[in-house]
Amino acid sequence: MSTGTIATRTEFAHSAETSHAWAQTMAMSKRSIIAIVRQPALIIPSLIFPLFFAALGASSFNRATQLPGFPKVDSFLALTLAASVLQGVIFGSVTGGAALAVDIETGFFDRLLASPTSRVSILIGRLAGNALFGSVEALFFTLVMIPFGVNIRSGPAGIAVITLAGGLIGLSIGGFMAAMALRTGSAEAVQGVFPLLFVSMFFSSAFFPRETMQGIYRTIANYNPLSHLYEGMRDLVITGWSFDAVLKSLLIPVGIGFASIPLALLALRRRLRAV
Amino acid sequence: MTSTSTSTFAHAPATRATTSRAASGLMMRGLRTITRLPSAFFPAMLMPIFQSVAFSGTFFAITHVPGFPTDRSINWFMPLGVLMGSAFAGVGLGFSLIRDLETGFFDRLRMSPAPRNSLILGPMYAAWFRSLFVAVVVAGVGFALGARLTGGVLGMVMLFGGAMGIATVATGWGLGLAFIFQDMRGAAIMQLGLFISMFLSTAQAPLSVMTGWLHGVASLNPITNILRMSRQGFVNHTVNGHTVGPGVTWHDTWGGLIAIVGLSVAAVIFARRGLNKLDA
Numbered sequence: 001m002s003t004g005t006i007a008t009r010t011e012f013a014h015s016a017e018t019s020h021a022w023a024q025t026m027a028m029s030k031r032s033i034i035a036i037v038r039q040p041a042l043i044i045p046s047l048i049f050p051l052f053f054a055a056l057g058a059s060s061f062n063r064a065t066q067l068p069g070f071p072k073v074d075s076f077l078a079l080t081l082a083a084s085v086l087q088g089v090i091f092g093s094v095t096g097g098a099a100l101a102v103d104i105e106t107g108f109f110d111r112l113l114a115s116p117t118s119r120v121s122i123l124i125g126r127l128a129g130n131a132l133f134g135s136v137e138a139l140f141f142t143l144v145m146i147p148f149g150v151n152i153r154s155g156p157a158g159i160a161v162i163t164l165a166g167g168l169i170g171l172s173i174g175g176f177m178a179a180m181a182l183r184t185g186s187a188e189a190v191q192g193v194f195p196l197l198f199v200s201m202f203f204s205s206a207f208f209p210r211e212t213m214q215g216i217y218r219t220i221a222n223y224n225p226l227s228h229l230y231e232g233m234r235d236l237v238i239t240g241w242s243f244d245a246v247l248k249s250l251l252i253p254v255g256i257g258f259a260s261i262p263l264a265l266l267a268l269r270r271r272l273r274a275v
Numbered sequence: 276m277t278s279t280s281t282s283t284f285a286h287a288p289a290t291r292a293t294t295s296r297a298a299s300g301l302m303m304r305g306l307r308t309i310t311r312l313p314s315a316f317f318p319a320m321l322m323p324i325f326q327s328v329a330f331s332g333t334f335f336a337i338t339h340v341p342g343f344p345t346d347r348s349i350n351w352f353m354p355l356g357v358l359m360g361s362a363f364a365g366v367g368l369g370f371s372l373i374r375d376l377e378t379g380f381f382d383r384l385r386m387s388p389a390p391r392n393s394l395i396l397g398p399m400y401a402a403w404f405r406s407l408f409v410a411v412v413v414a415g416v417g418f419a420l421g422a423r424l425t426g427g428v429l430g431m432v433m434l435f436g437g438a439m440g441i442a443t444v445a446t447g448w449g450l451g452l453a454f455i456f457q458d459m460r461g462a463a464i465m466q467l468g469l470f471i472s473m474f475l476s477t478a479q480a481p482l483s484v485m486t487g488w489l490h491g492v493a494s495l496n497p498i499t500n501i502l503r504m505s506r507q508g509f510v511n512h513t514v515n516g517h518t519v520g521p522g523v524t525w526h527d528t529w530g531g532l533i534a535i536v537g538l539s540v541a542a543v544i545f546a547r548r549g550l551n552k553l554d555a
Binding site: 039045049052053055056057058059060061062063064067069095098102105186187188189191192193194195196199200202203207208212213214215216217218220221 | 312316317318319321322325326329330331332333334335336337339340363370373374377459460462463464466467470471474475479480484485486487488489490
């Protein structure tokens with residue numbers, strides 16, 4: 001009887017702890033999203049920048065679509081939608097990582113640690129904010145490009161998959177950025193990673209098809225998961241609905257997340273040990 | 276009257292010497308940051324290397340479009356990488372200034388008797404050294420990847436001149452924004468501003484290959500002139516859109532020089548006005 005009572009109390013305490021951790025995670029997510037909304041100067045670039053590059057590519061490379069190796073498309077712009085989603089979400093993730101680093105720099109992170117907040121909720125809350133923002137960005141890019149002649153051949157279901165993929169990319173890339181922020185505690189260092197991330201997209205088929213590449217570049221692009229993620233989303237736009245495209249769009253960011261989120265948790269543990 | 280004039284004349288070299296000493300000190304500090312916070316500098320140095328390599332590979336097929344002035348994509352994209360790296364070397368000094376503003380170190384500099392001009396010139400000198408370092412490394416990687424210098428030594432002079440020029444412009448831009456924002460919000464705008472202005476030019480494709488709106492914008496963008504000047508040692512020379520062969524020409528140089536001088540003056544004034552506002 002007494003053992004049963006203790007077990008019940010333990011279960012209750014555990015359940016209450018879980019409930020608190022959940023509430024704290026939600027509160028941290030809410031804070032992260034409010035922080036994004038309150039600072040339009042930070043989010044507008046991540047929305048404008050990819051559209052700018054899409055317009056730039058359409059004007060610079062439209063004549064290249066006649067070259068052998070390019071899929072049949074009405075314009076180069078249709079090829080760039082998926083690349084815009086990738087760029088935008090990566091940019092947004094850097095902003096999210098920098099915001100976490102700013103929390104560390106300003107001492108807010110230490111105040112959170114001094115409070116009875118679940119440690120993991122600090123990180124998960126931030127990543128959840130990234131994921132939501134990623135989804136919003138993906139939907140935004142899709143809706144903006146449609147009036148400019150981009151026809152999403154997979155229809156509304158394809159748009160839903162692209163939106164969901166945007167959230168998953170935000171979560172997975174956000175994990176790397178959070179790891180960097182927690183490791184260095186410097187917003188400057190996190191910001192400095194952006195160009196590298198951006199350029200890493202060029203080692204994929206996000207801008208030109210793999211069929212037009214040669215040698216080592218083609219080999220790297222073949223192995224780069226971003227190529228397959230991009231091609232999944234691209235096929236939803238220019239070819240139509242296919243199970244293969246959906247799987248590529250959703251499972252690849254999940255796979256990246258399996259690497260990045262444990263890395264972020266490890267960085268969090270190291271920082272907590274150092275405090 | 277005479278004594279005042281004499282005194283003014285006596286002060287001028289002294290002030291110049293003080294400015295120069297203070298600027299040199301700040302330059303050394305700017306260079307030391309490379310080893311003290313490598314995580315902030317090296318991504319900015321690696322980025323142009325990756326960019327040159329990645330663009331050359333990704334956009335390799337663009338050289339097959341009729342009218343493209345070289346058959347080697349690295350010849351087209353390596354000078355862009357050098358200029359981009361130099362620009363980010365300059366903007367990096369803006370990042371450092373933001374850190375100094377946030378930590379209060381810059382307030383201590385303002386309270387010191389260091390002449391105001393040295394607070395601009397010091398980071399500018401550091402940016403030149405950083406940009407030279409970046410230019411040498413990126414060009415070296417470009418040559419290792421098969422870039423072919425068709426314009427001789429003058430071609431390299433043009434490339435390094437363009438790099439130093441763009442570093443000057445980027446430093447002024449970075450410092451000015453740092454004075455305005457005084458926190459890391461400014462960093463995103465510094466990077467974005469540079470990216471946009473550089474890509475609204477012939478960064479990715481020559482004017483003869485472009486279609487649509489970008490052709491008009493790139494024709495007016497002074498960065499196009501700087502890129503034309505910097506690239507001429509690596510691509511075929513064109514007159515009225517027709518390829519006439521390799522070599523450095525005054526025709527492809529003067530526009531770049533004017534653009535560098537004009538943009539540099541505007542950027543330094545922007546930075547100086549930002550500093551004045553901070554003092555007000």
